[in-house]
Amino acid sequence: MDTAALHDYLQDEGYPFPSARHYIQNAINVTRPDKILWGTDIPGLLTVATYRHLVRAAYEHTDFLSTGDQAKVLGGNAIKFMEQPNSERKIPLQSPPLPEPFVSRIATDRLTEFCIRAMTSVGMSEPDAQITADVLVRTDMRGIYTHGTVSLRRYIQLMRDGGIDPNAVPEVTAEGAGLGVDGCASGGRHGCQ
Numbered sequence: 001m002d003t004a005a006l007h008d009y010l011q012d013e014g015y016p017f018p019s020a021r022h023y024i025q026n027a028i029n030v031t032r033p034d035k036i037l038w039g040t041d042i043p044g045l046l047t048v049a050t051y052r053h054l055v056r057a058a059y060e061h062t063d064f065l066s067t068g069d070q071a072k073v074l075g076g077n078a079i080k081f082m083e084q085p086n087s088e089r090k091i092p093l094q095s096p097p098l099p100e101p102f103v104s105r106i107a108t109d110r111l112t113e114f115c116i117r118a119m120t121s122v123g124m125s126e127p128d129a130q131i132t133a134d135v136l137v138r139t140d141m142r143g144i145y146t147h148g149t150v151s152l153r154r155y156i157q158l159m160r161d162g163g164i165d166p167n168a169v170p171e172v173t174a175e176g177a178g179l180g181v182d183g184c185a186s187g188g189r190h191g192c193q
Contacts, residue, residue, distance in 0.1 A: 003020070003058070016060060020057065021061040033070075037074075062074065128166070165185040168186035
């Protein structure tokens, strides 16, 4: 169970999302701490709070756990899950295929072009829109529908509302064994290029 989605569902409460703690406690009572994890992959999650606030809330909502169990929920379980060979996973990393009544087949070039037109209509440059559209469509093609073109509507809304700067130019802020990059409120996909 990924608890990060709670913040999205409880956004009307606002930070620090007080009832999230209750839901996490209930989930732990039903399962156990090694079956729950906190993640940040929900599209648009940063529209309900800053990353720093979300991390702080995650610690506060799990402070009733022992230090070891809290460490499992806040990262250890995710690492353990991702390190398992595919053959040992009980839960596939890929979304299962949707049954035919729920599937619409659209040519990838048409879907990519639609995404590009949508993003350029709110001010994103065509090269940046191309990068983002390619990633979204390829994600759908891999069967990970939760992170593909379903995100387009949210991205457009964020660009309109100022949560994403469609003209942002990410900056390298530190160099060494790795790079520190300030995305400057870019859409993320083209910021990683």
